[in-house]
Amino acid sequence: MEKLRTFILNLYPTTKFFITLFLMITPLLLPGYLYSYLVPVLCLFIAMIAGKTKLFVDIVFKGLLSIVIMIFLLQAFFYPGDTILWTWKIFSIKQEGIDFSVQLTSKILAVGSAIVLFFQITKINDLARSLEILGVSPKATYVLSSALNIIPEMRMHLLRIMDAQKTRGVETEGNLRIRLKAFFPALTPLILSSFSSTDEKAITLESRAFTARTKKTSLHQLEKTKSDSVVRVLLLILFVFILIWRFFL
Amino acid sequence: MKGIKKDFTLFAILLIPIGVAINVVAGELVELLKVPLFLNQIGTMIVAMVAGPWVGAITGGVSKLIFGIFNPTQLAFMPVAMASGIVVGLLAKKGMTTKIWKVAITGFIVALVAILIATPTTVIVFGGASGTGSDALTAIVLASGKEIWTAVITQKIFIESIDKILSIFVAYMIVRKMSDQYLAKQNYGHFYINKKKAS
Structure with missing residues (x-):
């Protein structure tokens, strides 16, 4: 097992x-x-x-x-x-x-x-790395993996903001109008602060030659093994078999 | 093609993950507050407004990919999210997101496009169902003897137009609150700076 x-x-x-x-x-x-x-x-x-x-x-x-x-x-x-x-x-x-x-x-x-x-x-990081090896631009894979990394961080941030707004007296429970009204004071600070963090991110990435047009190396190692070829060949055989069975028999 | 590439500056690329995360977290917040809407394209709209239609489209597409990890049916609606990004971005380029009344018109157009793309997807791929409470509306229209297409379009007109118009207003208010210094670095941020000085 x-x-x-x-x-x-x-x-x-x-x-x-x-x-x-x-x-x-x-x-x-x-x-x-x-x-x-x-x-x-x-x-x-x-x-x-x-x-x-x-x-x-x-x-x-x-x-x-x-x-x-x-x-x-x-x-x-x-x-x-x-x-x-x-x-x-x-x-x-x-x-x-x-x-x-x-x-x-x-x-x-x-x-x-x-x-x-x-x-x-x-794992999304593995997927991103394999896409890079296939020739997808590191910028594209950065977008994918960074989006997944930001989400939990932002979730925490949102909860903090909501707590802060609750202490200030913003109501988050009650009828639909009250709840809809709570949406805005929770979301605005979250969005504005996360957008303003792009400045620092840009500097950090730039200092690591993110946009340099050279071949990038990676610490993340991925290797194809024998089992990969076995699985691939098996899948291909099965698929061809199904195609023949479906359309020619 | 060259124009598209020009839009993807480092700054614009960095906006995409943030836009995606905003979509996801705002969608969760809506659920947390038990508001019967989606409001999960606000990030896409903000990014489309300040960084152009193509960056917006990618934001929409990646968001649906991430939503798809937790709910695979969302993947089918990727074209809707991408189209919303493109439409908002193109209209923003024409200055259609700088005044409240213009934003309202943009909202209507986005909703219209969303309805046009989402309806066939819902009918053909999901047999008219969406798995949310709004299916009750579809069922009511169907029960009155109408066809499935009419029923789904009616449901989408209600849900999508409220959702998209509200989203774009939220997006607009937030873009308005961004600092001039920040907007100046964005591809299409200048639209929102000039207006502030005029007022």
């Missing part, structure tokens, strides 16, 4: 991306919904091995479940069809609507959970 875990987590970011891509594209290629519903289960399995079960389940439930339920409700009641399964006053659930929602939600769940899995097993 431990071995499998390090195996998955130590894969090269692009290999992980290929796995995700495979899990995203094959449900769209294959007909029916059985396989598509298997993909989230497969993702859960991989997440379990990687030791990220809780986060994976949390995000899938929070992000995907509500939309899946809504699709079922909307489509079951309002999709045009004649095969009525159940009626209540003027509303009726139709077979066509259920079929349609099963199809649609299977694809959404498959693609969605593959994306969730990718971000759970890949």
Whole structure:
């Protein structure tokens, strides 16, 4: 188990991306919904091995479940069809609507959970570094990783500002108007102070030759291993096999 | 192409992560205060106003990517966020974000573009659902016998226009509060300096 875990987590970011891509594209290629519903289960399995079960389940439930339920409700009641399964006053659930929602939600769940899995097993810093190796400008990868680093810092800052405003007498609880009014005094200082910090950041980056047109070195080491090639070849074989099976047989 | 590259100065690039973080944190604040709106493109709009449409578009795109880590359905709405950035930026370049009444018009245009892009995405990709409370509105319109497209457009008109117009007003107020010295360093900051001296 431990071995499998390090195996998955130590894969090269692009290999992980290929796995995700495979899990995203094959449900769209294959007909029916059985396989598509298997993909989230497969993702859960991989997440379990990687030791990220809780986060994976949390995000899938929070992000995907509500939309899946809504699709079922909307489509079951309002999709045009004649095969009525159940009626209540003027509303009726139709077979066509259920079929349609099963199809649609299977694809959404498959693609969605593959994306969730990718971000759970890949560190953004690794991803950024592998993109750099692929030739993406360090400026672009800086934007990505720096955005992720700023968010927790800014969250803390926001809480501090809200506490300060509360002491001053700004109300944050009550009816909608009061809560909406609290939005502004909390957000303005946060935004203004974070924007004014760009000055120092620019100087810091400039002093480290951020914009110099030379080849950059990095302390962050990433290496492709044998398991990467194995996984890639396996994925390719599987994919070609599925393509042939789908379109030529 | 050259014009686009010219917009991406070091200063402008540094604005992108901050704009993204503002989008995320403002979105969370809205949830914390239990306000039934999104308001998660304020950062995009501020960046688009001071640093131009293309920097704004990237801010919108990266924000949706980050939102996507925690809620993958958000990734489908990346074009909406990018378009908001582009539209605000282009109009800001024409001086359309310097007075309150102009900001209101810009808000309407941004909302319109958002509705035009978000509606097909919602209908085709998500079968009309959005997974938020606003789906109740879609259901009501559907129950009155209208088609799914009409229902989703009605819902988007309500939600997006309130959301986008309110966002751009917040963005405008904040840009107005920035110091002249700071604005002067930005690509398109001069619009907001001249006005202050006139008033």
